[in-house]
Amino acid sequence: MSLPVTVGVDGSPESIAAAEWAAHESEIRGAPLLIVHADEWAGAASPGVGPDARCRRADELLAETAECVRRQHPALEIDTRQLAGPPATALAGAGAEADLLVLGSRGLSGLRGFLLGSVGMAAIIATPRPVVLVRVPERFTVPVRSAVAGSSRDVVVGVDIDQFFDPLLDFGFHEAAGRGARLVALYGWSIPPVVRDASALVAAEREMGPDIARRLAADLRPWRLKFPSVDLVERSCVGGPAQLLLQAAENAELVVVGRRVRGGALGAHVGSVAHAVIHHCAVPVAVIAHE
Template identity: 65%
Template structure:
């Protein structure tokens, strides 16, 4: 099956930013780009309130216009379009199963429409085990103030959990850094129980525990350093909340990479608190990679 990058479009500025990012990613991977739109995407200012025929025509025109614009900007890129039927999360997850990764626009959870767009992205992440990248539009709250030229920002940031295996996460992060020729910053944040968080306990913990934690992080990363020898790696394991540390570390990043553990239950998939926080507070594009 041919490899490709898929991006979901809904006519919003966020999905336009996602399409631009996805086009550059497809070129990096030397694979085609597929633009898709799901018929039952939540109604917004960008999507007309109309009957099915009008919405289908609007979707076809949206996809055609986006494809033409990207073809002019990236003439060497192979681009196709597809209109999907059904609820976006389900349709996008099926589409993602055929792709190297799925790219979506994101507005976090700010405001009513932000909640709708955010809920599509979050539901889709939970419905697929393929990597999903969420991209914010330039100038929106919490996003970039302007479009980010390729290579301008500081490499790739990945959040590492030293207590669980996360091979797909590290493989994805190292591969992205290698493709871009940029530095990879691997971050693990840790803390003490609430009853032991006075100043003296923190100082003692930093002296006694930090060296061992740093060694464990180095041990986890060692196989990936060997697999991707061209990638310069910076390791950080400070005391602090993992989500806050990742958001701060990714402030100037090209891409932030976080994991979510695959948990199958009758209540559906679970997205961890760290991934959830980074998705909604990080200005950089965020890749969510599922792993056991």
């Protein structure tokens, strides 16, 4: 049996959008959908509300969410589950047993972007499986566009030719293939800081750019052969990777970033590029753990 696509819900508009995205993803993958609720997802328990009442409320929330999803996806296999234990740990555990974990992320006012709470961030760090974060701005209320010719948007994957990024490409190519979308492999690089004036900057870019483009093309060549039906676009640009990914997201339906799994005293964490994209990208963001 296929591993499920698992989505955490708490009744918020963001979690409803996450559930809808997860349902569409389940259909693309031919996988069942598991809707879960972790107690105290949104914070501390309400004063005076006992465990029995919270359990009943969680059951109602799960049933309502499942029914909402079934109306749009009547053929989809859907199950629900209450999770025990601290929410971050419970969600990470559910994600580890899933093909994919989907969470919602709420918007902030003005240009501040989007907020992923401590529970969501801890769940990302603790699970080795891919995690997708879904927003709910109006223009993205339909999270995945139909995969008919000419209507699909890009799947953008942030890569680094100095690191191992095969897990990101594996995820991105499968997503692009399932949607009939174009895959954009984007690498942002910097000019050495000794370059001071504009003419030297242009010369350095002209000298370094072709070699970087060749290295990126060589890294991507096996993937072109593995996924010949996917339209692959290679982009190696001067600039900060996070800013370039956010710009590319304007024409994307999904952005894929990596987080390195580290041992030692610091433990696992989300790097600066992934952190910036998570908090400022308006389209769904997939975070992929890699060595």
